[in-house]
Amino acid sequence: MSRVGIEPRAVTRWLILGVIGLLMALPIVAMVEFSLRGAPGEYTLDHWTGILDPENERKYRGLFEGVGNSLLLAVVTVLIVNAMLVPTMVLVALRFPTLQRWLEFVCLIPITVPAIVLVVGLAPVYGVVSRIFGSSIWTLAFAYGITVLPYAYRAVRAAMDAVDIVTLSEAARSLGAGWLTVFFRVLVPNIRRGMLAASVIATAVVLGEFTIASLLNRENLQTSVLLISRSDPYVATIFALLALLFAFVLLVIIGRVGAVQPRRSTS
Amino acid sequence: MTASTPTGTRVQFRAVTKQYPGHRALDGVDLDIAPGEFVALLGPSGCGKTTALRSLAGLEQITDGEILLDGSDVAATPVNRRDMGMVFQSYSLFPHMTVLENVEFGLRMRKVDAASRRARAEEALEMVGLGVHGKRFAHQLSGGQQQRVALARALVTRPKVLLLDEPLSALDAKVRVQLRDEIRRIQLELGITTLFVTHDQEEALAVADRVAVMKAGRIEQIGAPEDLYQRPSSAFVADFVGVSNRLPGTVSGGGIDVHGVLLPLLAPARPDGAAVALVRPEDVRFAAAGVAATVLTTSFLGALRRTKVALADGTELAVQHGTEVAPTEGAVVHLAFTGAPVALAD
Numbered sequence: 001m002s003r004v005g006i007e008p009r010a011v012t013r014w015l016i017l018g019v020i021g022l023l024m025a026l027p028i029v030a031m032v033e034f035s036l037r038g039a040p041g042e043y044t045l046d047h048w049t050g051i052l053d054p055e056n057e058r059k060y061r062g063l064f065e066g067v068g069n070s071l072l073l074a075v076v077t078v079l080i081v082n083a084m085l086v087p088t089m090v091l092v093a094l095r096f097p098t099l100q101r102w103l104e105f106v107c108l109i110p111i112t113v114p115a116i117v118l119v120v121g122l123a124p125v126y127g128v129v130s131r132i133f134g135s136s137i138w139t140l141a142f143a144y145g146i147t148v149l150p151y152a153y154r155a156v157r158a159a160m161d162a163v164d165i166v167t168l169s170e171a172a173r174s175l176g177a178g179w180l181t182v183f184f185r186v187l188v189p190n191i192r193r194g195m196l197a198a199s200v201i202a203t204a205v206v207l208g209e210f211t212i213a214s215l216l217n218r219e220n221l222q223t224s225v226l227l228i229s230r231s232d233p234y235v236a237t238i239f240a241l242l243a244l245l246f247a248f249v250l251l252v253i254i255g256r257v258g259a260v261q262p263r264r265s266t267s
Numbered sequence: 268m269t270a271s272t273p274t275g276t277r278v279q280f281r282a283v284t285k286q287y288p289g290h291r292a293l294d295g296v297d298l299d300i301a302p303g304e305f306v307a308l309l310g311p312s313g314c315g316k317t318t319a320l321r322s323l324a325g326l327e328q329i330t331d332g333e334i335l336l337d338g339s340d341v342a343a344t345p346v347n348r349r350d351m352g353m354v355f356q357s358y359s360l361f362p363h364m365t366v367l368e369n370v371e372f373g374l375r376m377r378k379v380d381a382a383s384r385r386a387r388a389e390e391a392l393e394m395v396g397l398g399v400h401g402k403r404f405a406h407q408l409s410g411g412q413q414q415r416v417a418l419a420r421a422l423v424t425r426p427k428v429l430l431l432d433e434p435l436s437a438l439d440a441k442v443r444v445q446l447r448d449e450i451r452r453i454q455l456e457l458g459i460t461t462l463f464v465t466h467d468q469e470e471a472l473a474v475a476d477r478v479a480v481m482k483a484g485r486i487e488q489i490g491a492p493e494d495l496y497q498r499p500s501s502a503f504v505a506d507f508v509g510v511s512n513r514l515p516g517t518v519s520g521g522g523i524d525v526h527g528v529l530l531p532l533l534a535p536a537r538p539d540g541a542a543v544a545l546v547r548p549e550d551v552r553f554a555a556a557g558v559a560a561t562v563l564t565t566s567f568l569g570a571l572r573r574t575k576v577a578l579a580d581g582t583e584l585a586v587q588h589g590t591e592v593a594p595t596e597g598a599v600v601h602l603a604f605t606g607a608p609v610a611l612a613d
Contacts, residue, residue, distance in 0.1 A: 174324055
């Protein structure tokens with residue numbers, strides 16, 4: 001088959017890939033190299049093994065708490081996105097289609113508001129939130145639910161646009177299904193990929209969030225890493241690397257789950 | 268699959284109105300569908316035919332009037348309890364389920380046990396000729412096959428009424444005719460009351476017991492296909508159902524004078540004066556003498572031929588005739604009118 005069009009030659013393709021890959025890998029390689037530094041001119045795994053050393057438990061307790069808090073926040077934020085945003089989007093698409101543009105507008109607003117401005121507005125709100133729900137770390141997920149809205153909205157919307165959810169719902173209803181059945185057995189399986197993508201994005205945003213947590217005096221992964229970096233920059237670097245790795249693994253896992261084809265056998 | 272309701276369900280629309288902001292989709296529709304009858308709603312886009320069907324399904328709330336099923340008003344019955352089988356214009360199979368799971372869905376909702384569910388679903392698939400495709404997914408089927416599965420899925424629950432919302436419009440011509448005939452065969456076999464929405468007059472005339480032609484939210488005329496074609500109640504119906512030539516003339520003495528030829532009127536009570544006669548192409552033939560015309564184009568349609576001619580005043584009309592006559596373009600011919608105009612327009 002002859003090559004046509006403007007597709008670059010193999011060498012050019014590999015060159016572009018190589019340059020971009022190098023640019024992206026450089027900071028990571030630098031971080032790995034830094035985390036392995038020991039005495040001048042020597043490399044050691046001491047910084048890595050030291051994290052789990054019982055002697056250092058007290059020193060790194062705050063850091064592990066930050067990691068735990070961020071994971072909890074990620075879970076709660078994902079729950080908020082899937083339990084609040086997805087049903088709202090489905091409801092608007094099916095029953096109030098004229099509100100679609102308004103919903104999109106509202107969901108995209110947070111992307112235009114800098115986190116620091118958001119915090120100024122959120123600070124008094126969190127006074128009320130603390131009175132109702134207490135000041136546990138998980139309440140920060142309400143704020144994160146807002147910051148991830150634009151990304152989650154686009155991911156779910158793309159999945160919804162790929163199927164005719166109005167006709168599928170009407171077909172299911174005409175066959176005797178109630179609204180809950182329509183939602184869970186007909187719509188969710190067909191927008192599953194969008195929901196997974198929204199969850200991944202929400203997790204990534206939460207794991208990387210610093211400003212809101214810091215200004216609302218909450219402790220998460222990023223604030224802990226910043227704190228520890230003042231006394232132990234090696235461990236801060238290791239945790240930044242681990243966070244990157246975690247996000248990467250999550251992307252791969254969820255990407256694979258999302259790509260699974262429908263079952264081939266009947267029940 | 269056996270019919271559980273061989274006598275079907277009676278459907279009645281009584282002064283049904285559906286008002287949208289700034290637009291009345293249904294304007295006092297009255298329609299009585301006998302048990303087991305196949306009625307087609309025919310009309311141009313926006314005439315209200317789909318709204319009427321969706322109102323019967325419960326997918327639209329009517330503003331006024333009543334919809335009765337076997338005499339009971341169903342206004343308060345939600346769509347999932349109306350017991351309607353519906354086939355949609357766009358493909359509506361659940362993409363994440365196999366064909367068999369799709370067909371079983373309605374039975375599952377009715378809590379039919381697994382064994383009966385499987386047996387009935389397989390029977391329904393056999394009925395539409397897709398018994399061997401149960402394990403496939405929608406994306407592995409052609410458009411025609413998907414609509415057959417949708418038909419099986421709609422019928423497997425033995426609904427009171429079968430609702431068909433332009434189910435053939437996305438299919439190619441040959442498949443459309445095949446499926447159309449199959450729908451009619453199955454409908455007669457099951458004796459199920461059926462409401463079929465279409466904008467294709469040939470489709471409506473071919474399968475329906477009666478056809479209701481709709482215009483601007485109202486039923487303009489309802490009747491057997493032959494009545495509609497031969498005795499349309501208005502110029503709109505005559506134009507919409509079949510091809511009509513429009514010939515300006517003058518009404519006088521119970522007939523209409525068209526280019527010097529007096530044609531009888533089906534409804535002679537019309538007052539004298541200028542009018543336009545709507546004449547079917549098959550009611551015009553070539554003759555040795557008569558109204559002179561020039562051949563513009565001629566088309567071979569298989570079993571017959573349709574020739575377009577222009578009269579001396581520029582009026583164009585179509586003549587339908589046998590294939591043994593093949594007029595040449597530009598030739599001068601003479602025309603005779605063999606029947607009465609099917610309708611008059613102002």
